[in-house]
Amino acid sequence: MKRGIVVDTNVPVVANRQSAQASPECVLACVQRLGRITNETESLVLDNQYLIIMEYIHNLASSGQPGVGDAFLKWVLTNWANPQRCQLVRITPLNGQKATFQEFPAVPDLAGFDPSDRKFVAVALAHGQQPPILQAVDSKWWQFKDALHRNGVQVDFLCEQDIQRLLS
Numbered sequence: 608m609k610r611g612i613v614v615d616t617n618v619p620v621v622a623n624r625q626s627a628q629a630s631p632e633c634v635l636a637c638v639q640r641l642g643r644i645t646n647e648t649e650s651l652v653l654d655n656q657y658l659i660i661m662e663y664i665h666n667l668a669s670s671g672q673p674g675v676g677d678a679f680l681k682w683v684l685t686n687w688a689n690p691q692r693c694q695l696v697r698i699t700p701l702n703g704q705k706a707t708f709q710e711f712p713a714v715p716d717l718a719g720f721d722p723s724d725r726k727f728v729a730v731a732l733a734h735g736q737q738p739p740i741l742q743a744v745d746s747k748w749w750q751f752k753d754a755l756h757r758n759g760v761q762v763d764f765l766c767e768q769d770i771q772r773l774l775s
Contacts, residue, residue: 608651611694611738613731616666619676621743629744633766637743638675645682651693652738656728698729716754717726739763746773
C-alpha cells in the first residue's frame with residue numbers, strides 16, 4: 608500500500624496562488640507535493656464523513672482561471688472512492704458536532720487547537736499508520752506542533768520559512 612498523507616486545505620489553496628503570505632518557493636513546494644498524490648506516489652487519506660472534501664469544495668473551485676489546487680480538487684472528487692488512490696478513515700463526531708471527534712486527543716495542551724482543523728488530526732490518528740498532515744502557511748498549527756507530536760501526530764510543514772516570517 609502507498610504511503611498515506613492527509614492534506615490540510617491551505618496546501619491546495621497555496622498551490623492555487625490564493626494565499627498572499629505564501630512565497631513563490633512555498634507555492635512550488637505545495638504544487639510539487641500535490642503532484643506526488645495525483646501522480647499516485649502517495650495515497651490521500653480522507654474522512655468517511657466527507658468533512659475534508661466539503662472543506663476543499665468550499666475553499667477551492669475558483670471562479671477565475673483554474674489553478675493547481677482546483678485540479679487537485681477535481682482529482683479528489685474523481686478518486687475519493689478509489690482505494691488505490693484514496694483511503695477513507697472512519698472518524699466519530701461527538702454530540703452531533705463536526706468539530707469535536709472521539710479520535711482527537713482530549714489533552715489540555717491541545718484544548719485551544721482550532722476546531723475547524725480537528726478533523727485532519729482525527730483522520731491522521733484514526734488511520735492505522737498515522738500518516739503525516741501536510742501544512743503550508745497556517746501559523747496556528749505551528750504553536751501546537753510540539754503538543755501534536757507528543758500525541759502521535761506528525762505535521763509536515765512545507766513552508767516553514769514563511770510561517771517563521773509570519774510569526775516574527
